[in-house]
Amino acid sequence: MILDCAVIGGGPAGLNASLVLGRAKLQTIVFDDNQARNNVTHASHGFITRDGIDPAAFKQAGLTDLAKYPNVEVKHQRIKTISRAKDVFLLETENNESFYSKRIVLATGLKDIMPAIHSITSFYGTSIFSCPFCDGWEMRDKRLVVLAEDERAFHMAKMVFNWSQDLIVCTNGKQVVSGEQKQILTKHGIDVIEQSISEMSGEDGYLRIIHFTNGGEIDRDGGIVMTGLQQASPLAEQLGCTLDHNGGVESDEFGRTAIPGVYAAGDMKLTGPSQLIMAASEGSKVAAAIVRDIVEEGFSK
Structure with a gap:
């Protein structure tokens, strides 16, 4: 047939x-x-x-x-x-x-294609997502991060800000946010952290801490990752x-x-x-x- x-x-x-x-x-x-x-x-x-x-x-x-x-x-x-x-x-x-x-x-x-960040896949689908329209409501008003290694970082930060104003942007060692864009984000209380990420930790798929290669760390409850x-x-x-x-x-x-x-x-x-x-x-x-x-x-x- x-x-x-x-x-x-x-x-x-x-x-x-x-x-x-x-x-x-x-x-x-x-x-x-x-x-x-x-x-x-x-x-x-x-x-x-x-x-x-x-x-x-x-x-x-x-x-x-x-x-x-x-x-x-x-x-x-x-x-x-x-x-x-x-x-x-x-x-x-x-x-x-x-x-x-x-x-x-x-x-x-x-x-x-996930960023090369140790343990990020442990949180993907539970507290780390790729679409704010799909999962933003569940993350509303929480301590969030936008993980982006390319020029999409600025746009996504503005989008995610709609769901939570407790927001940071992590570029994992990449310089993808311009000076002008940083000024706009800073005006709205959004910090841009360009330090490389060493790992992410938490339990049962729920993110709690982002660890940086310089020894720093920051508490987060979840966020959006820009995947390839x-x-x-x-x-x-x-x-x-x-x-x-x-x-x-x-x-x-x-x-x-x-x-x-x-x-x-x-x-x-x-x-x-x-x-x-x-x-x-x-x-x-x-x-x-x-x-x-x-x-x-x-x-x-």
């Missing part, structure tokens, strides 16, 4: 795309290796009717929705390679199974999709990439904040575009 569409990735973008494709009567398989970026997160926020939901519960609810549609199948396998095979795509899994599909939705997401981002899967590059200067997959507003028949959805496009509701919306929009493209193609023959 040749699929109408193969969806690579079982996050909110991939699940929502699959739902819309399924309801449009398209033969669809979702390939999901369960390596979601938010696996470390205890609760997801900002999605109306689902605020505070456990990411695993959100995913299970999505899979339950898809189970209503006999033309949608979920396979918990990683796709190793995708290649052109005449007018369709050949997908090969890590279990050496092969599938053919007319169209591909890439919803493989991103991977966080890279594609979680090499499939986009493998297919020949164009990446922008930030490493995001380029596409038009409906997810169409430079490769005909290949669409990109969700965080992997790096076009906005990494939020559950936005990724799901992206998946829906891309799937609707696929249906429109199929319909137009049918009527043009």
